[in-house]
Amino acid sequence: MKHAQPVPSLTAPLLTQPLDPFPYYKVLREHYPIYYSTEFRSWFVTRYRDVQQVIADPVLFSSEQALRARTKKAGRSHPQSAPTLLWVDPPRHRQLRSLINLVFTPRTVANLEPRITAIVHAHIDAIVARGSMDMITDLAYPLPIIIIAELLGIPIADQQQFKHWSDVIVSPAREAKRQAVREMNDYFQMVVTARRQEPRDDLISQLLAAKIDDESAMGLSDAEVLSFCRLILVAGHETSTNLIGNALLTLDEHPDALDSLRKDQTLLPQAIEEVLRYRSPLQRLRRAATRDIQFGDALIKAGDIVSPVVGAANRDAEQFDAAETFDIYRNPNRHLAFGHGIHFCIGSSLGRLEARIALAAILERFTSFQRLPDVPLQPVASSFVYGIKHLPMTFRVR
Numbered sequence: 001m002k003h004a005q006p007v008p009s010l011t012a013p014l015l016t017q018p019l020d021p022f023p024y025y026k027v028l029r030e031h032y033p034i035y036y037s038t039e040f041r042s043w044f045v046t047r048y049r050d051v052q053q054v055i056a057d058p059v060l061f062s063s064e065q066a067l068r069a070r071t072k073k074a075g076r077s078h079p080q081s082a083p084t085l086l087w088v089d090p091p092r093h094r095q096l097r098s099l100i101n102l103v104f105t106p107r108t109v110a111n112l113e114p115r116i117t118a119i120v121h122a123h124i125d126a127i128v129a130r131g132s133m134d135m136i137t138d139l140a141y142p143l144p145i146i147i148i149a150e151l152l153g154i155p156i157a158d159q160q161q162f163k164h165w166s167d168v169i170v171s172p173a174r175e176a177k178r179q180a181v182r183e184m185n186d187y188f189q190m191v192v193t194a195r196r197q198e199p200r201d202d203l204i205s206q207l208l209a210a211k212i213d214d215e216s217a218m219g220l221s222d223a224e225v226l227s228f229c230r231l232i233l234v235a236g237h238e239t240s241t242n243l244i245g246n247a248l249l250t251l252d253e254h255p256d257a258l259d260s261l262r263k264d265q266t267l268l269p270q271a272i273e274e275v276l277r278y279r280s281p282l283q284r285l286r287r288a289a290t291r292d293i294q295f296g297d298a299l300i301k302a303g304d305i306v307s308p309v310v311g312a313a314n315r316d317a318e319q320f321d322a323a324e325t326f327d328i329y330r331n332p333n334r335h336l337a338f339g340h341g342i343h344f345c346i347g348s349s350l351g352r353l354e355a356r357i358a359l360a361a362i363l364e365r366f367t368s369f370q371r372l373p374d375v376p377l378q379p380v381a382s383s384f385v386y387g388i389k390h391l392p393m394t395f396r397v398r
């Protein structure tokens with residue numbers, strides 16, 4: 001028995017992916033902090049402390065079982081490829097993460113700084129030459145995908161194909177999603193086979209060669225490398241695009257904050273942390289209960305899907321003063337936008353770096369920029385990812 005449901009359901013409005021889900025989160029957080037959503041067929045957990053508890057505990061709240069439940073719901077007996085980092089529990093998670101950490105190091109990310117800067121300025125040059133811009137299509141979207149494609153060693157000519165796959169995979173369209181996953185697997189399979197035969201200086205070749213230096217000399221199978229490629233393409237693309245888009249939208253709404261950044265760019269990193277908190281690119285995560293759990297007033301049954309809503313936790317007044325206010329001076333700011341615990345985002349420093357370089361260049365090159373107020377904002381079609389599809393802006397150049 002789930003707890004008594006208010007009528008109408010409190011999560012029904014979230015089905016339409018509103019641009020302002022925060023008032024709905026507030027009601028949930030304050031009155032129904034552990035709420036069974038019939039629409040999403042999962043428990044919505046919205047208070048900061050509870051969200052943190054769920055994502056810190058892979059024994060009670062499993063990622064692996066959450067994936068299995070999703071696969072079953074989609075009518076498949078097996079996931080379409082080897083389970084990847086995001087969807088495995090310890091001990092396998094620890095082994096995979098150690099292998100990936102050998103290759104995806106802080107130096108890998110730091111070395112990308114000149115290349116990110118060059119790509120950002122080339123895109124701004126094109127915007128200036130054209131005289132008009134959609135910040136998403138013209139900058140926030142292409143930047144992360146070029147970086148990930150280059151990291152993986154994939155020809156940039158296939159960029160449009162990548163856009164299609166990653167858009168479809170985060171969308172609710174089930175059949176299209178399956179098709180995209182199949183195509184992406186075939187594509188990466190081809191690249192993995194080629195790199196096995198002839199390694200190059202890229203992430204895929206390094207992943208294929210990585211071994212944990214112990215007696216087992218364990219490495220990654222081709223299928224695991226393939227799954228990881230697919231994961232970082234999707235996990236590292238939509239999220240970073242939306243971080244940049246959400247930052248520009250939020251700064252447009254908060255001219256005082258924008259002024260402060262113009263006067264002092266050293267504030268950029270903390271402004272980015274505040275955007276991550278205020279408009280988290282990933283709003284909701286996914287786990288499954290491994291046994292019956294009494295959680296507050298709710299009895300979560302073994303196998304039930306649990307959705308820790310980080311976007312709601314990040315606005316919890318118990319954790320953040322003036323939680324609904326965008327404040328670039330907020331300190332401390334222990335938001336959960338990159339998750340928490342063993343699955344903490346492996347690409348957090350890359351996401352932050354891309355956003356910092358993009359915003360710094362925009363501040364430097366444009367003396368002003370403003371959203372076209374007549375163009376309505378369209379949310380990204382996903383109940384997990386938060387962002388806007390387009391952000392047309394007017395601008396003045398130096």
Ligand code: HEM
Pocket residue numbers: 055063085086087097148231232235236237239240243280281282285286336337338339340342343344345346347348350351352
């Ligand atoms: C601003 C951008 C980003 C945000 C907000 C974000 C958010 C997150 C969150 C919340 C998780 C935890 C998921 C969970 O616990 O279920 C996660 C995991 C992950 N992210 Fe990110 N991410 C971003 C950028 C990136 C980038 C650029 C990459 C890769 C290049 C990446 C790769 C990953 C991977 C591989 C995981 C799984 C880690 C694990 O399970 O151990 N992310 N991300």
